[in-house]
Amino acid sequence: MGTHMSKQVERRKAIKTEKKILWDLQENSGSDFPGCDYHPPDRKNWMSGLDPQKIHVNQIVWPGTHDSATNKIGIRMISRPFAQCQSLSIYNQLVKGTRVLDIRVQEDRRVCHGILLTYSIDVVINDMKKFLSETQSEIIILEIRTEFGHQDPPEFEKYLIDQLGEFLIHQDDHVFGKTLAELLPKRVLCVWKPRTSPQTKLGSPLWSSGYLKDNWVDTDLPSTKFESNIKHLTEQQPVSGRKLFYRVENTVTPQADNPVLCVKPVTKRIHGYGRLFIAQCIARGCADRLQIYSTDFIDDDFVDSCVGYTKARIEGKA
Template sequence: MRPLFSTQIQRHESIIAKNKTLSDLLSSAGDAFPGSDYRPPDHKNWMSGLDPGRLRVDQIVWPGTHNSATDEIGIRFISRPFARCQSLSIYEQLVAGVRALDVRVQEGRRVCHGALATYGVDVVMADVKRFLSETESEVVLLEMRTEFGHGDPPGEYLVDQLGEFLIHQDDRVFQKTLADLLLRRVMCVWKPMKSPSPKRGNPLWVAEHLRDDWIDTDLPWTKFESNMRHMGRQEPVSARKYSYRVENTVTPQTDYPVWSVWQVTERIHGYARLFMAQAVARGFGDRLGGGGKK
């Protein structure tokens, strides 16, 4: 027991040290960056206040969530704390200002996170359509992917449900203005596990149009620096034909058990603005935009 206990103490000390590194950086450098003083009075309609006729898609930083549709996953007080990444429904997140959604699905058209399943994809579709019906100038980036280890649901279902709103796959979209997209308003990236990927011109977008560089760690400073390093390797947004997602989250590890996902994710969530400020300070400001930040 002594070696195990000693390891746990070392892991705890490492987490505290990594948290302090981020906290100290925030205290010394601040989290201000060009445009950071903008505070939309209405989060539900924040895009409409950005002059959609002039603002290009590649100039927008899309606030997003990780495992977006997990608010009711698992059994309350038993399995839910280990898989619930969001406490708000899809509709509530969109109203709060989220514009990039990450939804994991399985063969039965149910949303899932690992082995745990929750409500059907119909609930997600209904929430998205409800939000679109209540707004006029808001665009949503929706990623639907088959969870690892599961079979693919039919991608045609997404087209059937969202067809009238889907922005068709087109590399030129990233240089278009927000106003150019308002006739449809949903960019849906479909990432099946085994089924064929959508073809060019399809209503659904292929995985290559939404990229990220995920590392599995519960250490906030490690994740912060990894995100910065990978983003710095991307092309400037003006030259890209894809969205690049920064995963501003950390994940529980088996060698340091916790009773809830929130114990871990809260270590880094407060530093999203610091990340953008540091990106600008390190010369990566032209890489920001055109992708989701979670």
């Protein structure tokens, strides 16, 4: 018991120290960057507002959500706080400006996060279709994977093509150098990551798992995650020469050996430092590698920071 208590005391000290590191970094270095003062007048149509004829796919800092479809996961007030990473529906996330979705499914096509379940994938698809019907030039990256420990849903590739066929941007390395206008009217780039089913081939309506990569660092220590994100980002190619999407996630996650197991209070340790991360990428010379930037509980400020830096890139200011 004494050893356990001592360990918990040390853990709390480590968390306090790491929170102070980020606070001090922001106080001393600031979080300004080219485009940081831009706020899109219509987040629902921010890509349209920046002009699809001018935006190249590889210029965008794509605002994304981590574990996107968890707004109603588990049982409210009982198991939900341990797995909920977003409070908004998929539709409302898209309206707010999210353009990358992270969806995990199990064999019966229900969305899950670990062992906890929520609604059918049909809810995600219908929310996407509603958003697409109300906009004209917004492009969505949809990543769907079979959750760890689960089996692939039967005939799931066919299901996705049947549901999204008219919107799907086919797998093609040339997409990265194109403008959004050149992709339209196709508007969904769907990356399907099965566990055992065959990977999709070049030219397929769906993209294979190798086209969206990240380096997941499973920690509840905010400065550790922040610095790991920077380190892994520096190891990537600049977006101008990259033929895949690379994601950085502005999240920290509860750990089983820590008494704080609810997502929201843990991820709050890093949540407010989205702008600082972009500023530090510039300061440390790796901003040309930043591409997909995802978070828990996405908000207006996070979207604005991504869109603002995208605008600066388009204008040649970044």
